[in-house]
Amino acid sequence: MTIRQVNTGNLFEDFHLGQKFNHGVPRTLTQADASIYLSLTGQRFALNCSQVLSKECGFKAIPIDNLLVFHIAFGKTVTDISLHAIANLGYAEVKFETPVFAGDTIEVTSEVIGLKQNSNGQSGIVYVHSLATNQAQQTVVSWIRWVMVPTRIKKFFDPKSAIKKIPHYQNSLHAEQLIIPTKTDFAAWRASVSDYQFTINDLNIGDELFHQDGITINAADHMQATHLYQNNARVHFNRHQMQQTNHQTPLVYGGHVISLCRAISYNGLANTIWLVAINSGEHTAPTYADDTIYCYSTILDKQPIEHRHDVGLIRIALTGYKNLLVQPQQINATDSLETLIPNSQIVLKLDYWALMII
Amino acid sequence: MTIRQVNTGNLFEDFHLGQKFNHGVPRTLTQADASIYLSLTGQRFALNCSQVLSKECGFKAIPIDNLLVFHIAFGKTVTDISLHAIANLGYAEVKFETPVFAGDTIEVTSEVIGLKQNSNGQSGIVYVHSLATNQAQQTVVSWIRWVMVPTRIKKFFDPKSAIKKIPHYQNSLHAEQLIIPTKTDFAAWRASVSDYQFTINDLNIGDELFHQDGITINAADHMQATHLYQNNARVHFNRHQMQQTNHQTPLVYGGHVISLCRAISYNGLANTIWLVAINSGEHTAPTYADDTIYCYSTILDKQPIEHRHDVGLIRIALTGYKNLLVQPQQINATDSLETLIPNSQIVLKLDYWALMII
């Protein structure tokens, strides 16, 4: 008999600058994906829940939550880019360009835009620019990310000859680079649909919002979510194998933590109705099943949109942390939530732009 | 920096008689919601499963299970009414008025119809009448419920001046108050679609049915269900916080226990095809993840419907209990299932009206 080795993903030596990938498994997104996402995250943003409301605002149907679109698009890149990743180091310039509706089919491509050998000779960093397009060849979402990937053979590291091409990326997209969904108009938005919460005029740069709720992640929750995203990274599904690592249990896909924090942030930010871009994202510590996720937000910037009196742009730092109960009296006694959350409990730092009701 | 306090729900002092709420997060129900509900409860009632059958019976499509509609409608009231509830004390006059189909969008309003201070000065009871309407402004379901809510400030309780306005509600709706879905005709119902089970003529007032199956609730099951219902009460999702309470673990949303018992009652009551009203519901003890739910039914009443030879009305008491194996020989040796189930194991007492095939 012959044992045929199955394609097992790429190691550092397998990547070169300018290399392009057409990732597998094209996917038609459905209203069912949106409902499952809702049941796995507790998402409540009204625009993604009501067909009546989304049509009133100029959409042809309920738009699929941009984070769900991102996770599914991202999942497609795993086989080629990060099946063996030691760490997902960061994202940048995640830009949502075209709304996705149930029935749209997305495909994803990536290009290697940076490579850097690590001095230990055992790993390197791969930077890719990825692009998800719909069946009409419109770009749905594009992003840069970089991952640490092991080398096949341990190499002597010579700083003079080492591969080092770090691409340029922006720390934050500028307001004028952001894409507002066309033909939308939120003038008819009623305060009641988002529980009479803050509008953009209620918030100032520097304000902090404590989002109150915590959500405990069950093993089934994060595995089902990550399967829904068709993200097949091995570290998420195999408890048997992970028991033999330092983690001792599967890692929760970092994108799912982003979704939980975004869902929790409905308490206070219910009027941030549309995710426009992610400037940067960092999973500062691993999350495991049975962890309880909490979060707070800091307002980083506000920008008007020309000719729009219904919505503005708001830039928010979303900080996710775990397994720490902050008491109301602690909040009342401090000037900044930052002082209440030790770094060791923080699992997520996300910097994003959203459309927010005026 | 300024910490902006997020709206954190209402305490007893925040309510007044006649107060009205337009609850947030309008929701378009979908076939996906129905499938997820099915996978979380094991629901098998044929009318909610087959488009061919539902059309044969006069519906334009598969109707969404009335309990799923109720849970989603109920969930919308939590932020305003019961975010801080100490206990959900009861429901009454839950009346299903218009079938809901995939694509319908519901919104929910409530009015405070009763208030009662408790003598401990630390809590009071709030009675609300809630109403879910669809996009055509038809009432889908309406109900009364009452919850115990803490006071903001502990008050000296003076029985003479204490707030005490208890609304009138019926212990059971009368048959003539019930609404039968219009244009339906179940004459073509084949015995096979509901596994050749009892018709209304097979059952007599006082009969008891033991529903055989038990279902163990996993933590992920009840949290996913409660997220599907967008019920954001904190007691259901946060294991970390609940460990510091007497419960030590999250509470299962009582409505989910109703759904499990209803699903189990398919064994014997497969021909109770349409939930018409809930007369009263009481969660007599908390349910937690890893509990196993069993149930039995008692026939309370039967009423014919004028001009209908296909279906009649049946009133049923559904008793849910947990973690108790009743042996066939025990059932054979008793005159009443009631004697076999200690009160301490009972978690649900539900009194409802259903349409049942003749």
Added chain:
Amino acid sequence: MTIRQVNTGNLFEDFHLGQKFNHGVPRTLTQADASIYLSLTGQRFALNCSQVLSKECGFKAIPIDNLLVFHIAFGKTVTDISLHAIANLGYAEVKFETPVFAGDTIEVTSEVIGLKQNSNGQSGIVYVHSLATNQAQQTVVSWIRWVMVPTRIKKFFDPKSAIKKIPHYQNSLHAEQLIIPTKTDFAAWRASVSDYQFTINDLNIGDELFHQDGITINAADHMQATHLYQNNARVHFNRHQMQQTNHQTPLVYGGHVISLCRAISYNGLANTIWLVAINSGEHTAPTYADDTIYCYSTILDKQPIEHRHDVGLIRIALTGYKNLLVQPQQINATDSLETLIPNSQIVLKLDYWALMII
């Protein structure tokens, strides 16, 4: 009061040759069922994921995964055939005849085609031929299965008079008996959609493929899947009752293990795009929650299809095992994966035919 006994399924004495069953709960399959299935199994076969691709290949829409169709059809037979089954002994001649699309409604009938008393007098084997049809009365899938069912009364076993009618069934369907979906054409299949994996020409009879990934089954995963299939066999849902058996915990529905192995086999067999038939299936050991499932495949046969240059038929033995980490160096040092997996770890032996891209 009168306790009405609910229909509790059939015991060996209740079956006779030629007996026919019209099983309950007709079911309209939906895109939501497919999405839930995907989130519970990690399925990635492209034909079932992309509407664009499935239409390019000649389907009118995304076909529902044949295994999901089978599980739902199979589930309908449980109440009548296997509610009290001691063991599901095997399947044969599972033939997929008509693709199922979202919106199709299936009903299932069975006929008893064999009966055999066991010498212990306490059980017997029931053989049934089952048939799922859609709303146009087309056969969707048909199969033979046999289950061990307890007798009501222990009987003295006399080999001369014992019931023994074992039906004829084929160990494997012949290629010419298999049904290829009509009007399909996979000529436009791009290698990228299935991650540039093996085509049928890359594989030879006798080849073995190790599928790399393991998936840990959570309690909620398998119960939700089995509820989705509306399979109400009691051994799957009731931890409380199962604790009192030798198993100590619920059994995972064997069909769900098939689905997990099929999903994992995407790594290597991404181009086996259509399940045509299952020749035989055997659950050689029980699977429980928290088990981690792995699998490998052995190529048993390849057959061309007349006038088709786009796809051929491939016969594959899929072996599922659990809780065993096979190291790359072990694979490199052996001639056969069979030698690396002790029989005691094997949970599934499945022999099937698939369409595979040329």
